Amino acid sequence: MNASLPFATDLSIRPEVVAFFDEPTNTISYIVRDPASTACAVIDSVMDIDYAAGRITYDGADKIIAFIKEKGWTLEWLIETHVHADHLSAAPYIQQKLGGKLGIGENITIVQDTFGKIFNEGTEFQRDGSQFDQLFSDGDRYKIGNLTAHVMHTPGHTPACMTHVIGNAAFVGDTLFMPDGGSARADFPGGDARTLYRSIQRVLALPRETRLFMCHDYGPNGRDIQWETSVGDEIDYNIHVGHGTSEDEFVKMREERDATLAMPKLIIPSLQVNMRAGQLPPEDEKGGTFFKVPVNKL
Ligand SMILES: [Fe+2]
Numbered sequence: 001m002n003a004s005l006p007f008a009t010d011l012s013i014r015p016e017v018v019a020f021f022d023e024p025t026n027t028i029s030y031i032v033r034d035p036a037s038t039a040c041a042v043i044d045s046v047m048d049i050d051y052a053a054g055r056i057t058y059d060g061a062d063k064i065i066a067f068i069k070e071k072g073w074t075l076e077w078l079i080e081t082h083v084h085a086d087h088l089s090a091a092p093y094i095q096q097k098l099g100g101k102l103g104i105g106e107n108i109t110i111v112q113d114t115f116g117k118i119f120n121e122g123t124e125f126q127r128d129g130s131q132f133d134q135l136f137s138d139g140d141r142y143k144i145g146n147l148t149a150h151v152m153h154t155p156g157h158t159p160a161c162m163t164h165v166i167g168n169a170a171f172v173g174d175t176l177f178m179p180d181g182g183s184a185r186a187d188f189p190g191g192d193a194r195t196l197y198r199s200i201q202r203v204l205a206l207p208r209e210t211r212l213f214m215c216h217d218y219g220p221n222g223r224d225i226q227w228e229t230s231v232g233d234e235i236d237y238n239i240h241v242g243h244g245t246s247e248d249e250f251v252k253m254r255e256e257r258d259a260t261l262a263m264p265k266l267i268i269p270s271l272q273v274n275m276r277a278g279q280l281p282p283e284d285e286k287g288g289t290f291f292k293v294p295v296n297k298l
Contacts (some may be wrong), residue, residue, distance in 0.1 A: 004201070004202050004205045005152070005202070005205055005206065006138055006139035006150070006152065007139065007141065007150040007165070009165065009206060009207055009210070010167060010168075011167070011168040011207055011209055011210070012167075012168075013147065013166075013167025013168060014035065014167055014168050014169075015032050015033060015034065015035065015144075015147055015166050015167050015168075015169050016032070016033040016034075016035050017030055017031070017032055017033075017169055017211075017213060017228075018030065018031040018033070018067065019213070019227055019228075020060065020063060020064055020067075021225055021227070022046040022048075022060050022087065024048070025046060025086055025087035025266065026086075026216050026217060026218050026225075027044065027046050027084075027086070027087045027215060027216055028044070028213070028214060028215060028216065028217065028227040029042065029043065029044050029045045029046055029060070029064060030042070030043040030044065030171060030213060031043075031064065031067065031068065031073075032144060032147075032166055032169065032171075033073060033144075033145075034144050034145030034146050034147045036145065036146050037074075037145035037146060038071075038072060038073045038074045038145070039073070039074050039076050039143075039144050039145025039146075039147070040068065040073045040074065040075055040076065040144065040145075041075070041076060041077035041078070041079055041100070041144045041149070042064060042068075042075060042077070042078050042079070042091070042094055042100070043079045043080075043081065043164065043171050043213075044079070044080060044081055044084070044089075044171075044173070044215055045060070045061055045064060045078065045089060045090040045091055045093075045094055046060045046061070046087045046088070046089070046090055047060075047061060047087075047088040047089060047090040047093065047273070047278070048060055048061075049088055049266065049269060051265070051266060051269060054291075056088070056280075058090060058093050060090065061090035061093050061094050064094060065094055065097050065098060068098060069098075074099075074145075075094070075095075075098040075099055075100040076100050076101070076143075076144050076145070077100050077101055077102075077103060077142065077144060077149075078091040078094060078095055078100050078101070078102045078103070079103050079104075079164060079171070080102070080103070080104040080274070080277075080278075081161060081162055081163070081164065081171060081172070081173025081174070081215055082104070082105065082157065082158045082160050082161040082162065082173050082174065083104070083108065083111045083115075083158055083160055083271065083274045083275055084174075084215075084270055084274055085158075085188055085264050085266075085267045085270050085271060085274075086216075086264035086265070086266055086267065086270060087266060087270055088266070088269060088270050088273040088274065088278070089273065089274050089277070089278035090278060091277065091278040092277060092278040092279055093278070101133040101134055102132050102133045102134070102277055102278075103132060103133060103134035103135070103136055103142070104129070104132050104134075104135065104136065104160060104162070104277070105135070105136050105137075105151075105153060105160035105161065105162040106129065106135040106136060106137050106160070107153075107155065107158075107159040107160035108129045108132065108135060108160045108275075109127055109128055109129050109135075110159045110160065110190055111158060111159060111160050111190060111275060112125070112126075112127040112128075112129065112275050113127045114189045114190055115189070115271050115272075115275050116275070118189070118271075118294055118297050118298065119271070119272060119292050119294060120292070120294070124282070125276075131276055131277035131279065132277050136151040136162055137151070137153070138151065138152060138153035139151065139152075144166065147166055147167060148166075149164050149165070149166045150164070150165040150166070151163075151164055151165075152164075152165060152202060152203070153199075154172070154173070154175045154199035154200075154202060154203060155192075155195050155196075155199055156175070156186050156191060156192055156193065156194075156195035156196025156197070156198070156199045156200075157173070157174045157175060157184045157185065157186055157188070157191055157196055158174075158188060158190055158191055159190040159191075161173050161174065161175060161199070163175060163199075163202075163203055165206065165210075168209065168210055168211055169210070169211045169213060170203065170206055170210050170211070170212050170213065170231075171213045171215075172203055172212055172213065172214065172215070173215045174215050174216060175196070175199055175200055175203055176200060176203060176212065176214065176234055176238065176241075177214055177216065177217065177218075178214055178217055178220075178226050178227070178229055179229055179233050179234055179236075179237035179238045179239065179242065180220050180221070180223070180237070180239060181214075181216075181217060181218060181220050181239075182238060182239045182240030182241070183196065183200065183238075183240040183241060183250075183254065184196075184216070185254075185257075185258045185261055186254055186255075186258060187255075187258035187259075187261070193250065193251045193254035193255050193258070194247060194251050196250075196254065197241065197247045197250045197251060197254075198247070200241050203231070203234075204231055204234060204235055204241070206231050207231065208230065208231050208232035208235065209230060209231070209232065210230060210231045211228060211229075211230060212228065212229050212230060212231060212234060213227060213228055214226075214227045214228075214229070240253060240254070263298060267298065268291060268292075268293055268294075268298075269291045272291055272292065
């Protein structure tokens with residue numbers, strides 16, 4: 001067992017992975033299936049929003065639901081790699097149709113506390129993660145049919161980020177991007193570039209042949225959208241952490257770059273939904289549902 005990994009890896013186990021790309025938010029959602037049974041999990045699903053119109057729909061989630069139904073698969077888990085700031089989760093919508101348990105990292109409580117304050121939520125907004133069915137700690141494992149999924153805490157982009165390692169596949173959330181995309185920003189509340197570097201090193205401690213699945217891709221330099229790479233390719237070619245980039249070099253690059261980035265277009269509705277495990281804010285006393293826009297707080 002590699003010293004920095006809380007579990008033994010097994011590359012002979014090859015889960016089936018089906019990717020769904022959401023063009024408006026550049027998010028990739030996944031179905032991961034146990035090849036020896038019908039059991040599957042959905043990782044990082046997306047709710048559609050026309051923010052200018054205040055309109056939400058579920059076209060993307062409906063595609064995932066239809067795919068699972070058509071195959072006759074059984075949904076056992078809905079996984080959020082972290083509290084996303086650039087898209088809204090459709091996990092509860094899919095859960096309502098197909099069942100399964102909704103899981104996220106235990107540090108969701110830190111994220112809920114931070115954004116509960118920013119959005120002036122009252123005491124009815126619980127900050128204990130109880131909106132989720134399962135809160136994962138580093139080293140936890142869970143089953144998808146016969147597959148064992150291992151959970152690694154990989155904070156830095158956010159405090160609750162988790163990487164899920166299932167046989168020869170790892171779902172890294174926003175810990176890494178494709179080699180030519182580098183890494184995700186680390187400047188959201190609770191984010192930290194140095195912590196992110198250390199988390200990335202844990203991911204890169206997986207065997208070189210491990211398949212890595214990204215949560216986002218923006219097609220840098222005009223190339224087609226991609227979402228799958230390997231640990232070996234990230235070590236050799238990643239433009240932010242590859243070829244032996246030092247921690248200090250990474251932190252300097254990341255912090256300078258983050259200072260130039262605008263807030264994600266959907267951060268305000270995304271956080272209000274995702275900190276509630278994908279539920280919309282509760283109806284007000286007149287029966288309407290609203291997002292808040294905090295002025296000068298983000
Ligand atoms: Fe993210």
